[in-house]
Amino acid sequence: MALKGKLSEMGLSDIVQVACKGRNQACLLVQSQGQEGSLFFENGQIVHAILDSQEGEEVIYELLTWEDGIFEIKQEVTPPKRTITANWHSLLLEGMRRLDEQDPRLRDTTSKTFEDAEVAVGNSHGDRHRTHGINKKEREVTKMNANKLDEAIEVMKKDMKGGLIATDIWTVADGQSLAGFNTQPKATALFNELTSYLVESLEGSGFPALGKYYVMDLVEGVMACVIPLGEYRWGMLLDSTKAPLGLLLNVVIPNAVDRFEEAIAS
Amino acid sequence: MGEKLEAIYNLVTQKTGFKGRIRLAAVTGVSKTKAVEMEDTDKILKKFKDAAAEIIGKDVDELL
Numbered sequence: 001m002a003l004k005g006k007l008s009e010m011g012l013s014d015i016v017q018v019a020c021k022g023r024n025q026a027c028l029l030v031q032s033q034g035q036e037g038s039l040f041f042e043n044g045q046i047v048h049a050i051l052d053s054q055e056g057e058e059v060i061y062e063l064l065t066w067e068d069g070i071f072e073i074k075q076e077v078t079p080p081k082r083t084i085t086a087n088w089h090s091l092l093l094e095g096m097r098r099l100d101e102q103d104p105r106l107r108d109t110t111s112k113t114f115e116d117a118e119v120a121v122g123n124s125h126g127d128r129h130r131t132h133g134i135n136k137k138e139r140e141v142t143k144m145n146a147n148k149l150d151e152a153i154e155v156m157k158k159d160m161k162g163g164l165i166a167t168d169i170w171t172v173a174d175g176q177s178l179a180g181f182n183t184q185p186k187a188t189a190l191f192n193e194l195t196s197y198l199v200e201s202l203e204g205s206g207f208p209a210l211g212k213y214y215v216m217d218l219v220e221g222v223m224a225c226v227i228p229l230g231e232y233r234w235g236m237l238l239d240s241t242k243a244p245l246g247l248l249l250n251v252v253i254p255n256a257v258d259r260f261e262e263a264i265a266s
Numbered sequence: 267m268g269e270k271l272e273a274i275y276n277l278v279t280q281k282t283g284f285k286g287r288i289r290l291a292a293v294t295g296v297s298k299t300k301a302v303e304m305e306d307t308d309k310i311l312k313k314f315k316d317a318a319a320e321i322i323g324k325d326v327d328e329l330l
Contacts, residue, residue, distance in 0.1 A: 212283050230285040230292075257284055258299055264288055265297040 003073040007032065012064050013092050015071055020044045020088045027077035032069025039063070040079035046088050048079045056083040057091060064095040089176060145263045149179045152259030156236070157181060159252045163243025165222065167236040169229075169260070172196070178232070191235045195226050213253055215245070227253060229260055270330075271301035274314045277329055278321055286321045293317040 005015075012030065016039070019026050023044040030037045037051035037059055049059035084091070149169065157164050168180035168188045175192035177183050199210050216224040221241050225248060227234040234256060238248065275298045278286040291297050294317050296304065304310060315326045322329070 210283070212279075228283065228285055230288040232288070257287070258297065261288060261291040261297040262299065265291040265295050265300070 005071055007066055007069045007071060010071075012066065012071070013095070015073070016046065016060075016088060016092060019073060020046070024075055025078055027074045027079075029072045029074065030063055030066060030069055031071075032066045037063045037066075040077065042079055044088075046084050046091060047082045048084060050083075055081075057086060057094075060084075060091050061095045061098050064092075064099060087176075089174075146179070148259065148263035152256060152263060153179055153181050155259050156252060156256050159247070159255055160238065160243040161247075163239040163241070163247075165237040165239055167234070169232060169234045172231050172233055184237070187237075188235065191224070191226055192233060195228065195233055199228075212257075213249075215248070223248070225253070227256065229257070232260070234260065268302040268304045268306060270306040270311055271296070271304060271314055272298065273330055274311075274318050274326060275301055277326065278318050281322045281329075289321050290314070290317055293320075 003018075007030070015028060019028055019039075019041045021044065022041075024041070026041045028039040028041070030039075035051065038049065039046050039060065040048040046060065049056060049063070051059040051062055054062070153167060153169075156167060164181060166180070166182040166184050166187070168177040168183050168185075170177045170188045170192060172192065175189040177185060177188045180188075195210075195214075198214065202208070202210055210228060213225055213227045217240075218224055221239060223238045223240045223243075223245070225236050225238065243252065275287060275290065278290050282289075287298065294301075294310075294313055296310075296314075301314075318326045
C-alpha cells in the first residue's frame with residue numbers, strides 16, 4: 001500500500017521518521033517544482049538517496065528544504081544501491097542544522113507533526129555530538145540548544161579535574177547519545193535499560209522513586225553515575241582517584257544539571 | 267530577586283527530582299540560574315506556579 005500526501009501537510013522529517021520506524025523496505029518519492037527525489041529505506045535507516053544526478057546524504061539535506069510538493073511512500077521497494085551509512089537521527093540533525101543556518105523559519109515548516117523525536121538545533125560534530133529532543137507532548141518546549149549541551153560537557157570535564165573517563169547525555173526513548181565525551185554507545189544503551197529497570201524495580205517494590213542520581217562503585221577505582229533528567233539521562237564514568245565522590249555529588253552533578261537546564265531552557 | 271521563583275524550583279526538585287526541574291525549565295524557558303536573577307513579577311510567577319502545579323500535580327501555593 002502506498003502512502004501519499006503533501007509536504008505542506010507533513011514535513012519530510014516526519015515522513016522519514018515514519019518510514020524509519022516502520023523498518024520496512026520502502027521508497028519515498030518526493031516531487032516539487034518539476035524535480036523528483038527519492039529516499040530508500042531498509043531496516044529502519046535511510047540507505048540511499050537520489051535527486052537528479054546527485055546521490056547520498058546531500059540529497060537528504062536538499063529535500064529537507066522543500067516546503068511544497070507531494071510525496072509517496074512505496075513499500076517493498078529494494079534499494080538499488082547503498083550510498084548512505086549514517087544514522088537517520090544524525091542525518092535529520094545535520095539537515096536541521098543546515099536549515100537553521102539558512103533560515104530558522106524553514107526548519108519549522110519541515111516538521112509539523114514530529115511524533116517521538118524532534119531533531120533540534122545542532123552542531124556539526126556528527127555522531128559524537130548530536131542533539132535531538134524527545135516527547136511529542138513536550139515537542140514545543142524540548143528543543144535543545146546543542147552548543148549549551150556541549151558547554152555542559154566541557155564544564156563537567158573541567159569540574160572533574162581530569163577524572164572524567166567518559167560521559168554521554170542520551171534520550172530515554174531510544175537510548176541514543178545526544179552529546180558526550182569519549183562517547184560509549186553500547187554502554188549508553190545498556191545503562192538506559194538498566195536505569196529503566198531500576199526505576200521500575202523501585203516502583204514495583206513500593207520503595208520511594210529514584211531521586212537525583214545513582215552512583216555505582218566499580219573495581220579499579222572507577223565510578224559510574226547516572227542522572228535522570230526527565231526524558232533524558234546523563235551518565236558518566238569516573239576515575240574516583242581524581243574525581244572523589246564529594247566532588248561528584250557537590251560540584252559536578254549540580255553544575256551539570258544547571259548547564260543541562262540552560263540547554264533545555266534556551 | 268527571584269526568591270519566589272527559586273522557591274518554586276526548589277519545591278519542584280524536592281518533589282520530583284531533576285526530572286521535574288528539567289520539565290519546569292523546558293516549560294518556562296527559564297533555567298534556575300536565570301530564575302534566581304529575575305524579578306518575581308506576577309506574570310512570571312503565575313507562569314511558574316502553573317507549570318509547577320502541572321508537574322507536581324498539586325497547587326503550589328499550598329506547598330510553598
